[in-house]
Amino acid sequence: MIEKFxxxxxxxxxxxxxxxxxxxxxxxxxxxxxxxxxxxxxGVGVSMGLEVDRIVSTSRKRVFQGLKLILATxxxxxxxxxxxxxLLGEPALRYSLAISAGMGWYSFTGxxxxxxxxxxxxxxYLSNVLREVYTYVTYPLLGKKLRYSSISLGGATxxxxxxxxxxxxxxxxxxxxAFVHGAFLTLxxxxxxxxxx
Amino acid sequence: MNYVLSKFLTIMLxxxxxxxxxxxxxxxxxxxxxxxxxxxxxxxxxxxxxxxxTLSLTYALVFLIGLRISQVLPDILSRGQxxxxxxxxxxxxxxxxxxxISYLVLRG
Numbered sequence: 001m002i003e004k005f006x007x008x009x010x011x012x013x014x015x016x017x018x019x020x021x022x023x024x025x026x027x028x029x030x031x032x033x034x035x036x037x038x039x040x041x042x043g044v045g046v047s048m049g050l051e052v053d054r055i056v057s058t059s060r061k062r063v064f065q066g067l068k069l070i071l072a073t074x075x076x077x078x079x080x081x082x083x084x085x086x087l088l089g090e091p092a093l094r095y096s097l098a099i100s101a102g103m104g105w106y107s108f109t110g111x112x113x114x115x116x117x118x119x120x121x122x123x124x125y126l127s128n129v130l131r132e133v134y135t136y137v138t139y140p141l142l143g144k145k146l147r148y149s150s151i152s153l154g155g156a157t158x159x160x161x162x163x164x165x166x167x168x169x170x171x172x173x174x175x176x177x178a179f180v181h182g183a184f185l186t187l188x189x190x191x192x193x194x195x196x197x
Numbered sequence: 198m199n200y201v202l203s204k205f206l207t208i209m210l211x212x213x214x215x216x217x218x219x220x221x222x223x224x225x226x227x228x229x230x231x232x233x234x235x236x237x238x239x240x241x242x243x244x245x246x247x248x249x250x251t252l253s254l255t256y257a258l259v260f261l262i263g264l265r266i267s268q269v270l271p272d273i274l275s276r277g278q279x280x281x282x283x284x285x286x287x288x289x290x291x292x293x294x295x296x297x298i299s300y301l302v303l304r305g
Contacts, residue, residue, distance in 0.1 A: 010256070010259050016260060016263065017261060017263020017265075017267065018266060018270065020264055020267070021264040021270075022270065027264070028265050033262070036257060039219075041216055041219040041223065042223040043223065043247060043251040045222065045227060046230070047248060047251060048224055048227060049226060049228040050227045052227070072298040072299035073295045076293075076299065077294070080292070088283055106259075107255050107258045107259060110259075111258060111261075122273055122280075127284050130288035131288050134292050146296070149299035149303045150296060150299075151299070152298075153295065187220065
């Protein structure tokens with residue numbers, strides 16, 4: 001499922017939506033956003049089911065390393081949410097945790113939190129887009145020095161958008177680990193984020 | 198035991214069931230298709246088709262999020278530099294801590 005689209009194209013679509021909303025009276029209901037999100041999640045599930053052989057075979061090779069990496073990414077993101085809450089004092093702790101638990105999956109986190117409060121959706125979407133941007137910028141610098149641990153930078157994006165960067169810098173071994181890491185996080189995020197709110 | 202079970206059920210019901218159902222249903226459809234599509238080439242073509250469909254939905258969703266946020270943009274911008282600070286903190290701190298913890302765990 002290597003999707004060759006970058007943060008710049010997504011930003012264009014985001015800005016286009018903003019401008020359309022500001023220039024016209026066109027609005028969008030939460031129900032409609034929710035249906036589109038469920039369709040996207042269904043599509044992600046189909047992709048994972050189609051690639052189950054690849055996921056299983058790559059998981060077997062690096063089970064413990066992959067598990068450690070996934071747990072470290074989740075722990076780091078959640079602790080990050082707590083630290084950010086204590087620094088800023090808002091939004092509420094559970095929403096701060098939910099924003100940081102998006103781990104790079106901006107379309108899910110943004111849409112889910114926008115259903116609660118559009119400001120939370122704004123933070124959930126853009127902060128997770130920025131996580132992807134940071135990965136593009138910092139992985140080429142850190143990938144060789146810190147090896148596999150720098151995969152956690154990308155969160156859930158390591159199975160698709162940031163996979164090419166990780167593979168080209170870290171090599172095929174890092175690519176395999178990144179794919180498994182991203183795939184498992186993609187499965188866990190739709191459970192973790194709603195559970196926190 | 199009953200306490201643990203009731204606590205678990207409360208958490209599970211708190212989790213949005215529609216999301217979990219959509220994900221599991223998608224995976225089941227994918228698994229069935231994976232076993233049904235006989236040739237490797239056909240499987241790859243279908244995987245590519247689903248990838249493009251998911252990509253289109255992502256673009257549509259990002260556009261709709263922009264549209265939704267435009268309705269409250271004046272309110273968001275009135276918060277001034279606090280918004281920029283929140284965005285930077287919510288993106289950088291979790292990313293950095295993930296990296297640090299991964300480094301400590303994988304090094305050991």
